[in-house]
Amino acid sequence: MLVDNGVHGDSRVQKAARSAAVAGWDVTLLGRSPDGEPRRWRLGRAEVRLLPMGGPSTGAQARRRRAVAALGGLRRPVELAYTRFWSVAMRERAWRRLEPSLWQYERAYGPVVDALDPDLIHAHDFRMLGVAARAKLRARDQGRSVKLLWDAHEFLPGIKPWRDNVRWLPAHRAHEREYAPYADAVVTVSDELARLLQAEHGLTERPAVVLNAPDLTTPSTTAGPGEAGPSAAAGPGDAGAPGGGPVSLRERCGIGPDVPLLVYSGAAAPQRGLAVLVEALPALPDAHVAFVVNRPDGDYVQGLVRRAAELGVADRLHVGGYVAADEVVPLLAGADVGVIPIEHWPNHEIALITKFFEYSHARLPIVVSDVRTMAETVRRTGQGEVFRAGDPADLVRAVRAVLADPGRHRAAYEAPGLLESWSWPAQAAVLDRVYTALLPDRPAVSLDGGGQA
Template sequence: MIFKRFMKKPEIVEKIPENNNSYLSCVMIVLNEVKHDSRVKKCAKALQKANCDVKIFGLSQDKEQQGVKWVEIQGIPTLLFPNPKFTILSSAVRIYTWKYVTQGLLAAMWKYISIEQPDFIHTHDFHSLIIGKELSLRLKKEGQDVKWVHDFHEYVKGLDGLDDEIKELSLTEEKESILHADYLTTVSPTLSTALRNDYDLKKEPTVLYNAPNRSNLNLDYDLTIRKKLNLPTDIELGVYIGGISEFRGLHTLIGAMPLVPHLHIALVTETKGKYMDSLIESAKELGCYDRLHILPYVDSTEITSFIRDATFGIHPMTRYGNAEVALPNKLFDYIHAKIPVIVSNCTTMEQFVNKWKIGLVFEAENVNELGNTIKKLLKERAKFTENINDEILDIFSWETSEELLKSIYLDMIRKLEGEVNNIGNSFIEGWVNKTDFKSYERVAVFHKKEMISQLKLQNIIEKDSNKKKTDFSILLPEKYHDSVKREYEVRLLPRGNILENGKITAMFEEKFPIDGKFEGVVNNKITGWIKLKNYDYPTGVAIYYNSKYVCSGAADIILEEKPGCLGFSINLPELYRDGKARKYWVKTNPWDIEINGSPQILKFD
């Protein structure tokens, strides 16, 4: 291999600000640009909803990018790492490039993982398997209680188009890594069974169907595919969505178009290249190019609304190893758009379509049979559409997969127990049956199903030497100190179980026990003071930029001019010392009580 030589500036590796309201933290790893990977984004959003602080580590395709780039993709903090392959000018053997990329990314990602110290590492697809194994083992060796989840998107043994040496290496990595994972998930039951059989797993990987949210379908969506193409409703329109390659079998579909003379076909894809050019050329030669439409990518959250007025959806995949176990997301997109489907006779797709009677199956790469199948479906479309009912849409929806994913995470962490044993004038007090808390374990108070206060158990400073349990005191926000009786629930997070005596009815006196002031900036630091009246609990402060947690620090400066008050002077992370004006809040730590003087618009050099 020949490598480019370039000068790199020293890289400052700094922890990305986390959401301080999150219970768990997760770094998700996928070796693509993330933005078009609907499964990765859906997994990340699902965990965010479960109060998990999620960051994605992805792979940039920008040849000019040299440093790590921090972006936000649909509300998910994402680090895009420069692609090591772009530093190679030439390579005689592709496997060397493959090894160079994975080892380069492993080294680059370790710098950030070691700082983030996540509770979970969640890797996607076979490219990142070895990275997930190595990163999780390194963290465990350092004493970090990290769990590693891996999601199999493909059946590597069946990837017939993959370079032979890369395939062999990937299978070796798979064999060496799979038993190290704490939990495995995948995309179809057939693939799950194949993996269990191949590696003698004690348990089949859990299937998370790569389906859209039912709520994505918007019947008021204006620019549907038919409207975009300006096609009247009496024109039959078949649609294919997603990436295009010879293995996807689109040449069979183009070949069948002359057999159904009035049929229009739309390909919703970003794919370009020789194979795509050959499809266009074939359509011109067959005299049906005027009925072939190529449309750009539509976001996964809008695709079902976009294609809902098509006549049918199609996936003419050729038969090969991975195709036999695949249950592609486009299949679920079609049925959530409530249009029937036509698929080739790849085993898992055929079984799915026939079981639910939602369309028809044809012999892969058989042009004449596909033509006849399309004609039959057009005649019988109504009965297939009728079978796309609430049962199938509920079972194969992301809402269902999302709940399953949340339960997977929660089942991997311990369940705390505890009791509420006192309700004072200002505090709810109790105990928890552990003393060695994880960073994500908390006690929280809920009112009308809304969390109104929380305490990070790791932040409790012990006042006695009880080795079996830990006492806690949790303070409600000032607006609840109004002498009004309310019903509350005290829960342990993240499992959400209610403490013994945790369902309470209480009122809190109007005299709020905390006073304080966010003064502003002194010597480029956030400064102020707090006072806890008539109570002796150690306190500090946490800094927020909008709703994002920035950092925290102690309130431990004795102020002679303010008896009973403790001052704070907090230096912000380098990320925020860039001269830009931002709006900051200061809250107590623990309890997250906003201090007077918040918010303020400040800038730091």
Template sequence: MRSRPDPCRLPTPDRPHPPGGRSSSYMFADRVACTRLVRGAPMMSQELRVRIGMVLANHPFPPDIRVSKEADALAAGGYDTLVLCRARATDNLSDRVGNAIAVRHSVHPGRTLKRRADSLRYLATLDSPSWRRAMVDLVRRHGAEALHIHDLPYARSGILAAREAGVPVVLDFHENYPAALALWKRRPIDSLMFSPKRAAKLERWAITQADRIVVVVDEAKERLVGLGADPDRIVVFGNTESLDMARGIPAPLDLSRGPRIVYVGGIAAHRGLDTVVAAMPGILHRFPNARLAIIGEGHTLPELKAQAHRLGVLDAIEFTGQLPKDEAMERVRVATLGLVPHHRSPHTDATVPHKLFQYMALGRPVLVSDCAPLARIVRATGAGDVFTAGEAPDLVRKVIALSDNEAASRAGAAGRVAVISRWNLEAEAPVLCSLYDELAAGKH
């Protein structure tokens, strides 16, 4: 009789997983049990660490801030993270990126007809055979013991690959993707082939097939439960920052020259930056030396600059373009107010951006629009104030109120305390580790 494989021996290309369906999942359960035994030990042997296969299909890595944070969280719990991602011309096929190992894939490189055929197959079925095979290889050749699929477009490929490889599948929805498609500026062919209606149909199917679902806020969980997902299979892992960002003494809030307002992130119509620019004449009327820094790139940047020029406020706004994270955070440190001005929609009512917790960690008061999760968190923590989305006069009033030294200092301190006590990556990390512990215990 053949002996049972050592459950703590990490599969490699020379030691692949056994083929077959979920009957092979005992290896995942036993190896997670081994991970539990040594979790918290000062040095854990790589042979004892379970590999989670994250899939960032058709996107390069780095950068993806959420994937990096999840890899950090899993590393703290004794898990390794592989990230299957798109290969760029200058990328190595595999290398370490922080706490993750990037495994890069190209769809039929140098074979134009096959690449086009794969694209057509995806458009027809929402399943890419090339990416699906790469996901199976992530299990059988690279030793992944679960597939963790980021965002909706490749959910079908991920679910089919997990079934073929005999491993659990986790879907990680960063946002309400069908609603986002209705907002994003897209090519006509993309809008036709992957419409919001088609995406919603895929989502409704996928949430019934996944072993677990990860979302960013409670409101997103409530939405999926309303669509028929099992609430016991959904966990919330937020877009929080590490406690390291909140350590040290925050920079003083210097309002002597008027407010120094900052926005960090993508520039698109749904981000609400048009409301901020529309508010600048009113802000400058009250504070002639006020300044606004918009840090980021996006397709509506020319329209924003044109709007600022028409309103005569271009000189008071700095458009920095994309900055490295360290530089962007340094700009936040010297600001007196951080903005999250999103227009309200089904999309923005079910997500929270990383920037909110970055502002809070650095002790900056925040001003957010009344999108449900933004308003809930800011009101609960006292980290700032809330304005009515799309209403420039209300934004002006709230900026004036948060330009009072006492109010600004109180809000900035409250936000930082909230990050230190609750809203941080270290507090969120057990959510992901517990998810995989539960899968190993057979709670599919």
């Protein structure tokens, strides 16, 4: 299993590796070391290895310098012309000129994948697709059959580029187009994304859907020597309550049980729309807001803290870090409302995101911006209210509606089978069926022994 991150905080990848190993597959999860040092630990029955990443090759750097010199420094209009030229000249292979740093992944992961000699490679998202496809081709050249499962987390054409240059998205789209045909099966996170992927890449079959649903049945990650568990990214003061248990959300905020509490849990970035919550606080004089975020000390979050001080509501905004994966839902359950204020980006419109399911299992009424799929779901189930993205006044209206009758919204979770269908065991069963279809002849395994994947 391959992923382009350090595994820490990536709940989908952790759940997939753990549940596949429980089902009897022999799982090694390869990720990217954040500090250049190799790391290893156990994730349930799965092994996790983080690989050091080198810099761009000398050849790639030299080619880039020559191109920059030839085009006068790649100012934005010239860079656009450069991008268009190579996109036309090399088509799917254009990423080699536009984003040669993608070769870093091949150099870091490729030899390790080959040494593992897998029967199945589960490639998470678009950067790992190329690594997996090239490993499949090398194995074929040596007379071995390797199946490739591509797990598409997002619709690449609708993503916000991770770097502010015109090359990033065309390069990664070309890379994805080159290697998508080598996937033997595709899974993704929503029905809408499955439809888009099938159209984008001419897939003969609609990708199977594996939702980003929480797993409430497993404990925190088992860490190796000297390792903090990859999910355990709690902030200062979150180590535990005096009695030995985890600190509750209201204890983190220093408020009592009767204070209205709104929570946002997840990554903190401008497109996530957190600013609207701060702007709404003056009109919700009794309410407090808790952010449970990946970078509580980051520039974006600290800018929101300063804005809260300007508005005179800093004492009602509480910022903390992530907690262990199995503590997320119990932590969120201490709030009155779960808020998803994300703004209108194509990928935000097409899926139910992880926090949607976490809020649901915490049985929180959800206040969500009017991004299509989540808004439609909330309206259909009655589990919350919808507001216009980026509109503080409309957010205030929606929050007041929920706080006026929380029981009506919480009752939606009593619908037979709803939360069960939104849980990880149901998704793990889908994933195991995909694995088994790809490798139908694998030997039977005992859960106390190794598998063949």
